[in-house]
Amino acid sequence: MIENNIATTIADRIFENLCSDIVKGEITAGSKISEPELSLRLKVSRASLREAIGRLEACNLVTRKANVGARVISLSEKKLIEIYHVREPLEGMAARLAAENITQDEIDNLQQLIKHHAYEVENGDGHTYFQHTGDLDFHYYIVQGSHNEQLISLLCNDLYHLMQMYRYQFGRISQRTLPAINEHQYVLGAIIDGDGEMAELLMRNHIRKSRRNIEKMITVVECGQLSDNLG
Amino acid sequence: MIENNIATTIADRIFENLCSDIVKGEITAGSKISEPELSLRLKVSRASLREAIGRLEACNLVTRKANVGARVISLSEKKLIEIYHVREPLEGMAARLAAENITQDEIDNLQQLIKHHAYEVENGDGHTYFQHTGDLDFHYYIVQGSHNEQLISLLCNDLYHLMQMYRYQFGRISQRTLPAINEHQYVLGAIIDGDGEMAELLMRNHIRKSRRNIEKMITVVECGQLSDNLG
DNA sequence: ACCAAATAAATTGTCGACATTTTAATTTAT
DNA sequence: ATAAATTAAAATGTCGACAATTTATTTGGT
Numbered sequence: 001m002i003e004n005n006i007a008t009t010i011a012d013r014i015f016e017n018l019c020s021d022i023v024k025g026e027i028t029a030g031s032k033i034s035e036p037e038l039s040l041r042l043k044v045s046r047a048s049l050r051e052a053i054g055r056l057e058a059c060n061l062v063t064r065k066a067n068v069g070a071r072v073i074s075l076s077e078k079k080l081i082e083i084y085h086v087r088e089p090l091e092g093m094a095a096r097l098a099a100e101n102i103t104q105d106e107i108d109n110l111q112q113l114i115k116h117h118a119y120e121v122e123n124g125d126g127h128t129y130f131q132h133t134g135d136l137d138f139h140y141y142i143v144q145g146s147h148n149e150q151l152i153s154l155l156c157n158d159l160y161h162l163m164q165m166y167r168y169q170f171g172r173i174s175q176r177t178l179p180a181i182n183e184h185q186y187v188l189g190a191i192i193d194g195d196g197e198m199a200e201l202l203m204r205n206h207i208r209k210s211r212r213n214i215e216k217m218i219t220v221v222e223c224g225q226l227s228d229n230l231g
Numbered sequence: 232m233i234e235n236n237i238a239t240t241i242a243d244r245i246f247e248n249l250c251s252d253i254v255k256g257e258i259t260a261g262s263k264i265s266e267p268e269l270s271l272r273l274k275v276s277r278a279s280l281r282e283a284i285g286r287l288e289a290c291n292l293v294t295r296k297a298n299v300g301a302r303v304i305s306l307s308e309k310k311l312i313e314i315y316h317v318r319e320p321l322e323g324m325a326a327r328l329a330a331e332n333i334t335q336d337e338i339d340n341l342q343q344l345i346k347h348h349a350y351e352v353e354n355g356d357g358h359t360y361f362q363h364t365g366d367l368d369f370h371y372y373i374v375q376g377s378h379n380e381q382l383i384s385l386l387c388n389d390l391y392h393l394m395q396m397y398r399y400q401f402g403r404i405s406q407r408t409l410p411a412i413n414e415h416q417y418v419l420g421a422i423i424d425g426d427g428e429m430a431e432l433l434m435r436n437h438i439r440k441s442r443r444n445i446e447k448m449i450t451v452v453e454c455g456q457l458s459d460n461l462g
Numbered sequence: 463a464c465c466a467a468a469t470a471a472a473t474t475g476t477c478g479a480c481a482t483t484t485t486a487a488t489t490t491a492t
Numbered sequence: 493a494t495a496a497a498t499t500a501a502a503a504t505g506t507c508g509a510c511a512a513t514t515t516a517t518t519t520g521g522t
Contacts, residue, residue, distance in 0.1 A: 008297045009505065036473070045507045046474090047278065051285065058289035060384065066239045067474060067513050082381040085328065089320030097316065150313040153291065154385055240475065267503070276477045277504090298483050298504060 010044055011051035017042075018052055022061050022072055023161055025169045030074035033062060059161045073162075077218050080166050083159065084211035088204050090155060091139060095187055095203035098145035099196035106145045110188055113138055117181050127177050132167055136160070138184050142203070145191070176213050180206070241275055242282035248273075249283055253292050253303055254392055256400045261305035264293060290392045304393075308449045311397050314390065315442035319435050321386060322370060326418055326434035329376035330427035337376045341419055344369055348412050358408050363398055367391070369415050373434070376422070407444050411437070 021027040033053060039046045053070050056062040062070045073079075117134050121127065143155045183206040190199035252258040264284060270277045284301050287293040293301045304310075348365050352358065374386045414437040421430035 011505080012297070034473080047506055047508095050474090051281070051505090054282065054285045054289075058285075066243070068515095069474065079380070082379045085324060085379055086321070086381045086385065089324040090317070093316060093320040148313045148316055149310065150317045150390075154317065154389060158385060158389055159381075242475080265503080276475095278476055278478095281504090282475090299485095300504065 010048040011055075014042060014044060014048060014052035015055045018056060019059070019061065019161055022056070023165045023168055025165075027072055029072050029165075029169065031072050033070040033072065035069065059158055061161055061165065073165075075166060075170060077214075080170060081211060081215065083163060083166070084207060084214070086159070087139075087155075087163075088207045088211070090151065091143065091207060092200040092204040094143045094146040094148070094151055094155065095191060096196040096200035097148050097151070098142050099191045099194050099199040101147040102145035102191055106141065107188075107192055110138065110141050110145070113141065114181065114184055114188065117184070121177055121181065131177065133164075135180060136163060136167060142187070142191070176210065180210070183209070241279040242286075245273060245275060245279060245283040246286045249287060250290070250292065250392060253287070254396045254399055256396075258303055260303050260396075260400065262303050264301040264303065266300070290389055292392055292396065306397060306401060308445075311401060312442060312446060314394060314397070315438060315445070317390070318370075318386075318394075319438045319442070321382065322374065322438055323431040323435040325374045325377040325379070325382055325386065326422060327427040327431035328379050328382070329373050330422045330425050330430040332378040333376035333422060337372065338419075338423055341369065341372050341376070344372065345412065345415055345419065348415070352408055352412065362408065364395075366411060367394060367398060373418070373422070407441065411441070414440070 018027065022029075027033075035046050035049055035053075039049045042049070053062060053064070057064050057070065060073065062072050064070045113134075117138070120129055120134065140156060140160065143152055146152065183202065187199055187202045187206060190196075190202055249258065253260075258264075266277050266280055266284075270280045273280070284293060284295070288295050288301065291304065293303050295301045344365075348369070351360055351365065371387060371391065374383055377383065414433065418430055418433045418437060421427075421433055
């Protein structure tokens with residue numbers, strides 16, 4: 001799990017708490033965010049709370065309507081597929097740029113991460129860990145390795161929490177943990193080789209496979225052959 | 232130029248005004264945003280102003296530091312190139328999805344837009360119009376045509392204003408107006424044919440060419456062969 | 463009993479004032 | 493005269509209260 005800066009201001013702290021609660025589903029998807037209720041429960045002024053809500057909106061976790069208020073986004077299969085459609089080219093480019101710009105330290109970090117993933121999955125139930133945070137951590141650090149601030153902003157600020165939210169609350173039934181870890185290894189290999197084109201190709205394939213796997217599962221669920229935990 | 236919803240709230244109005252002023256350079260890039268000064272000049276409370284500033288931050292036009300305040304982003308060649316690196320795969324995917332999902336009405340609209348661009352450039356100085364708003368309008372409507380909400384959010388909310396800002400304030404010396412309009416025609420053609428793969432390829436090439444053109448101009452400028460209007 | 467209009471309650475938007483932190487100016491010491 | 497320390501000014505963060513809007517309830521009519 002990625003944890004960055006400490007909260008310096010009240011709004012910061014409230015944002016981080018609410019963000020975590022929404023991502024993990026402790027604040028239900030689709031539910032209303034009541035300012036009076038929350039400001040009372042969290043013991044902060046509505047000003048600080050509204051600042052935090054504004055940031056939740058900025059990272060696409062809530063939607064706001066003027067004079068009506070904020071509401072946690074609702075999850076849907078359609079949106080999840082859309083996210084993968086966006087990630088495929090974006091992270092593909094991230095991998096390409098990482099092949100050009102990544103530092104040795106960042107490579108070391110990624111190699112260690114992959115080793116850790118393999119170990120976790122071999123020994124006991126690493127599936128949950130991997131699917132909740134581990135997988136995304138890999139993608140996160142690849143994006144960081146691109147050293148492209150705009151790309152980092154889009155993926156790590158605007159999309160990351162949303163991706164996390166789906167990871168926590170949506171289908172946890174994927175059988176792709178092992179293949180995914182292998183594909184990570186291939187991507188990183190191309191990056192280490194400095195082969196941007198190959199890295200982009202491999203990353204796009206990796207994400208496309210994840211999407212198609214989900215699309216297949218959705219189809220199965222819709223045909224009533226699996227219990228529906230897709231919200 | 233794309234103009235959407237009317238401002239329903241004070242913060243909305245202030246946001247739109249500030250956004251426009253920043254994009255056009257009437258509020259200088261890199262300058263500080265003083266809450267007391269602005270709230271006094273615009274005759275609104277700091278609460279409404281701060282709400283607006285928060286949204287400016289969300290669309291990457293200002294940066295904020297806790298206890299220090301907001302500052303208009305500064306423009307740089309590096310950032311501009313970064314934006315093109317992000318746009319290339321993102322809008323490529325947008326074109327691919329548009330080929331699958333665009334409606335006839337949207338196609339008609341785009342064809343009319345291209346016709347308008349060709350006319351403007353033939354008759355008189357359409358270059359300025361095209362480079363300030365026309366070109367981006369085309370890209371904007373292609374993205375809309377993808378019917379992918381996540382993609383639309385990223386490109387039309389998080390990146391659009393930033394792109395506009397560079398269009399207004401950065402190099403207006405491109406000689407690529409005519410080629411660009413032709414390339415637009417090709418992209419739209421592939422979309423109309425429903426050839427997603429081709430549309431993606433053409434869009435990526437179109438944006439890559441723009442980036443390389445800029446990179447070339449930057450090199451020339453750095454060699455002192457052109458007057459520097461690159462901030 | 464059901465629907466529309468009017469009223470009441472609750473929620474969001476906006477404001478001015480105070481608290482805390484940062485920045486500028488002044489003082490003091492070397 | 494310069495630099496560090498102290499003090500003063502200004503800016504941001506936070507708060508509670510009021511205004512405007514939305515939502516829920518009640519009233520009245522058919």
